[in-house]
Each structure stands twice: as C-alpha cells, then as structure tokens.
Amino acid sequence: MLRVNGLYKKYDDFEAIKNVSLHIPKGVVYGLIGSNGAGKTTLLKTVTGIYEKDRGNVTLNEKEIYENAEAKKKIFFIADNPYFYPGYTVKDMAKFYKSVYETWDDNKYERLRDIFKIDENKKVRNMSKGMQKQVAIWLGLSTNTDVLILDEPLDGLDAVIRQRVKKLIFQEVIDRELTVLISSHNLRELEDFCDYVAILHNGEVILEREVEKLKSSIFKVEVAFNDGMPEELMDRIKPIKSVQKGRIWVLVVEGERSEIEKILQSYNPVLFDVVSLTLEEIFMYEMEGIGYEIINY
C-alpha cells in the first residue's frame, strides 16, 4: 500500500502541491490526471523521494520513503524524459540497474529484449525519444520492483507499442501484484488502463475514485416530456448540470442508475436516454464545478 498523506511542496513562493492525499492499494493501476501545470510531475517526484517534501508524508507499507534506501529499492520511477548516462548502451544501463536493484530479473530482461526488439548494444542517448522511453520501460520492468511509477509513459509511443506496454504492465499486475502509479493528461488512455483515478488541479486533488464506480455513479440523461419538465422532478434528482435544448433536457445526474431511471420513467417521458459519461466528460464537469472554465471558441 502506497500512501500519500497531506503532502505539500513549494518552489520558492509557488505552492505546487497542496495537501495531497492518495491511497494506492497493492496490485492496482492508479492514474493521476491533471490539466497542464497541475503538479503531476512534482507530485510523482515528491512521492518517489527525488524532491523533498515540505509537509506531510509518503509511505510504502507504512514506511516513509524519503531518504529510506529500503523503501526506495521497491520503487522504480520512469520520468517523462528518462535519464541515461552518456555513452551507455542498454546493456550498460541494465548492468547499472542490476547493481542497484536486488530484485533485478535477468530472464525478464532477456524476454523483454525479444519483445521490444531493440538492440541492447546501441547507445541509448542516440536513440529516438520513443525508443528511449521503451528502453526505460524495459529496464523498469526488469528491476521487478513492487511499485512502478511512470510519468506520461505512453506519450510519444505509437499505437502498437502503447498496446504492447499496457499488456506487459497488466501481466505484471496479474503475476506479482505490481502496483502502478501513472500520470497522464490523456484521459481516453487512462480510462481503460486504471483501476483508480485522482484528478489533480492547481496542486490539489479534487477527486479520487475507483474508475468503474465513478463511471457507474454519474450519468448523462436526455429526456423530454409532453408538457415540459415536471417541476418537482428537478428537486428529486438534483442534477449537477442541466441544459435545455429546445424541448429536450440534457441532465448530468449523480446516483444509482436504476433509481434515476425509475424516477424519470414515472413521469412518462416521451424521450428518454441514459448514457455513461466518458472520463473526459467527468473531468470537464468536475473542473467546471470548481470554476475552471472551458471556453468555447
């Protein structure tokens, strides 16, 4: 269990992370979503102990991570721009990580080499950005740590490689309950990838929820009545948002789907449709709710 409790991080006067708490159970894929500059990278780097926090704490299995070699051995971090030593080949980097991580697995390294099909004798810094990212993931998985933290891991990878990386991570989750913390601004991508998501905005977590629960507790309803919207209906379902488009009402409603359907049906709507929201829409409604304006040009 990876826990972040009331974490704060400041750069000079700028508070990048404000009172952030996350609960990341073992063996789950946990997604961190955020607008640009929301503090995702700062948060990940503070969680991994690269940055020193100002307040709060980050623990892995109840033990503080910062400046704790034992805890750090269990975590591998893949940065948005992974760092490789100048002149090092993949093989050299592997040797280095093998010396640092006791859990390093040679067999896995070799198996992944055949999957990624990247020449291990090539200098990593001479490779393209996408290739470097694949090398980082290859090495990261080979360290066999309990926790893998990835900053925008799928950015810059093509569709085939993205699928491959997802499959590899999923297999590790099944085989050894790998815990994955991943940040992304690509909501579409996180939707199928993660078990949990947290939305970060201006350095604060505005929502932390299980993806399936999130998606099964908030709906978009399209509804129309012959004699207009019954007055008390709005009071009963309390929509988060309601927009009238001609005679059709579009409502965003939170709650149990079958309940909402039952209530609406009882007013004999002439048109009635309930759809799940995409993560992207949920993100937009939550952001609107806290005053982050979505401007329509």
Place this chain on the structure above:
Amino acid sequence: MFELDVRSRVPIYEQLVEKIKELIIKGLLKEHEQLPSVRALSNDLTINPNTIQKAYRELENQGYIYSIPGKGSFVAPLKDKDINKEKIEKILEEIKKLMLEGFHLGMNREDIIKVLEDVVKIKEGK
C-alpha cells in the same frame, strides 16, 4: 473469443459482464465450459486484469458462472427460467417500442387486440 468496444460509453466492466452473459444465454458458452483465464483475456483484449476479475465476480454473484480455486471459472448450469426472464424482458421492450411507433402512425387499440388474437390462434394451431 469476443471483442469489446473500447470507444463505447459503456464501461468495459459492464460490457464484459453483458457479453459473457449473452454468450451463455445464447448457448455459445456451454454448461461447465471453462472461461478464459484472467491472464489470457487481459492479454487478448488489452484490458486491466482487475476489471476482468471484478466482472467475473459479478457474474458469479448473479449465478452465471462458478469458480474453482486454482482451476478457474466455469459456466454455471442455467435454470431455464433465468434465461427466459431476460429474454422476455427484452421482447417486451421491443414490443413496447413497436407499439409506440404504431400508435404514432395512427394504429389503435383494436388493431393491437386483433394482432394479439391472431397470434394466440397461431400458437394454438387454429
């Protein structure tokens, strides 16, 4: 063995549950037949294994499958009434939709009753 629509608004979890139910109801997955392992399905469809596990658990709760620890998940023998109940609900929904459309086009109550009587006659072999 099947495909999911990752572009759909319907959550993957729900799609999985519905898809497997459908395969069982239609008899494409037979009684006591083994379902694909979480590992195989995750690899095949590139979906989160925890989601598959949750879907399997839900199917087990609803009585569609059973699991044997260490062996996997299997299709539970279905009581006929369960299959019928789902199908009947679907058919009634369809009839309702068609009737609404009919009324809109000018059909009336007597027309429906006539159809109903005709159908009953056919069923009774007259």
